[in-house]
Amino acid sequence: MNEMIKKLVDAYGEKLIDNRRYLHAHPELSFKETQTAAWIRQHLQAAGIPLLTGIHGNSTVGYLKGSTDGPAIGFRADIDALGLTEENDLPYKSQHDGVMHACGHDAHTAVLLAMAEILAQHKELIHGTIYFIFQQAEEFLPGGAKGLVEDGLMDSLDYIFGWHVSAMDTVGTADISSGVRTAAVGTYDLKITGKGGHGGSPHQCNNPIIPAAELVSAINLIPALKCDPLANCTVSVSNLICGVAGVDNVLPETVVMGGNIRSLNTDVRDFAMAEIKRLAESISAAHQCQCDVHLVYGYPALDVDAACAAIMEKAARETGLTVEKKNPSLGAEDFAYYSQKKPAGFVHLGLADPTGVHAPTPHHNPSFYIDDAKGLPLALQFILTTYLLAVKELNTKQ
Numbered sequence: 402m403n404e405m406i407k408k409l410v411d412a413y414g415e416k417l418i419d420n421r422r423y424l425h426a427h428p429e430l431s432f433k434e435t436q437t438a439a440w441i442r443q444h445l446q447a448a449g450i451p452l453l454t455g456i457h458g459n460s461t462v463g464y465l466k467g468s469t470d471g472p473a474i475g476f477r478a479d480i481d482a483l484g485l486t487e488e489n490d491l492p493y494k495s496q497h498d499g500v501m502h503a504c505g506h507d508a509h510t511a512v513l514l515a516m517a518e519i520l521a522q523h524k525e526l527i528h529g530t531i532y533f534i535f536q537q538a539e540e541f542l543p544g545g546a547k548g549l550v551e552d553g554l555m556d557s558l559d560y561i562f563g564w565h566v567s568a569m570d571t572v573g574t575a576d577i578s579s580g581v582r583t584a585a586v587g588t589y590d591l592k593i594t595g596k597g598g599h600g601g602s603p604h605q606c607n608n609p610i611i612p613a614a615e616l617v618s619a620i621n622l623i624p625a626l627k628c629d630p631l632a633n634c635t636v637s638v639s640n641l642i643c644g645v646a647g648v649d650n651v652l653p654e655t656v657v658m659g660g661n662i663r664s665l666n667t668d669v670r671d672f673a674m675a676e677i678k679r680l681a682e683s684i685s686a687a688h689q690c691q692c693d694v695h696l697v698y699g700y701p702a703l704d705v706d707a708a709c710a711a712i713m714e715k716a717a718r719e720t721g722l723t724v725e726k727k728n729p730s731l732g733a734e735d736f737a738y739y740s741q742k743k744p745a746g747f748v749h750l751g752l753a754d755p756t757g758v759h760a761p762t763p764h765h766n767p768s769f770y771i772d773d774a775k776g777l778p779l780a781l782q783f784i785l786t787t788y789l790l791a792v793k794e795l796n797t798k799q
């Protein structure tokens with residue numbers, strides 16, 4: 402199987418890299434990927450791949466049916482870029498000022514399109530139905546995945562797979578594990594309103610800094626005192642704004658503060674957020690202040706199915722990748738919404754330059770760099786192998 406897939410990837414040729422570089426040069430922000438979506442739809446239609454109707458926004462889902470029965474399997478690529486200015490000096494550097502593919506979603510898109518175009522030419526490899534999911538807005542809440550779930554996409558699927566580049570790990574490595582891989586996240590913003598006044602008459606005021614100060618401690622104690630010690634949770638106070646620097650005889654009227662919550666358990670995240678609201682309101686009330694709390698529930702935790710992970714691990718080994726088992730990350734990934742609905746497989750593939758000429762760069766960095774020429778053919782080989790193993794080993798569950 403390995404040789405056959407390698408031949409398909411070789412035959413697809415330079416188009417894989419050319420497409421990734423075209424997308425890299427033409428990045429678009431989350432929920433604004435109209436040109437990218439048009440480019441994807443045009444390529445899918447040219448390849449004779451029908452588009453699923455009822456999909457909203459800039460997301461696009463193409464599908465192909467095989468002549469034999471088999472599971473309905475989706476493969477997802479996110480298509481959005483980030484709001485930063487590229488600092489790389491590359492012939493294909495971003496042509497859009499202030500927008501850059503600094504997370505590798507251009508690579509995801511190019512690989513998924515290649516997979517779709519190859520399978521459109523080799524329908525004998527398809528069993529059941531395969532869905533090519535080009536998803537808008539992974540980087541920006543509420544996330545494009547949520548919309549696709551609301552569009553009913555997951556009702557059509559038995560399984561879903563996805564992958565993410567890792568610019569910090571060398572080409573040839575794959576981080577694959579089952580279980581929770583990324584965190585459930587949330588943010589809070591609150592405003593405590595007291596009564597401002599003269600520093601000489603505190604008894605005539607309700608200084609909101611007093612409950613705010615208590616609240617900072619109370620929020621930070623939530624993981625230690627309120628969460629199961631075996632669970633994992635981190636809460637932060639990230640901003641706290643009150644009073645005017647240098648104006649020392651005025652007690653302020655309001656305090657605003659905010660921060661974020663992360664846990665590998667979505668229920669724990671939900672609990673910690675509710676607890677922040679309860680503490681903020683009750684501590685403020687104890688000091689005769691009013692508190693308005695705004696909670697934003699971000700992506701849930703991404704839970705990778707054991708059977709899907711096993712298939713991806715086998716595919717990685719068949720592709721010649723080195724499988725690593727890293728700790729889960731407290732980063733977030735909206736692919737998690739899919740994993741709440743159907744068995745899901747998700748991995749990170751290393752795409753850092755193995756020669757070290759380009760040092761590994763963090764994601765969301767203006768110098769973000771991946772070795773597409775070496776890494777993308779391997780990624781394409783890996784994802785095609787994943788599909789062929791999945792149709793062999795996974796049953797139709799619907």
Ligand SMILES: [Zn+2]
Pocket residue numbers: 503504540764765
């Ligand atoms: Zn990102």
Ligand SMILES: [Zn+2]
Pocket residue numbers: 504505506539565
């Ligand atoms: Zn990303």
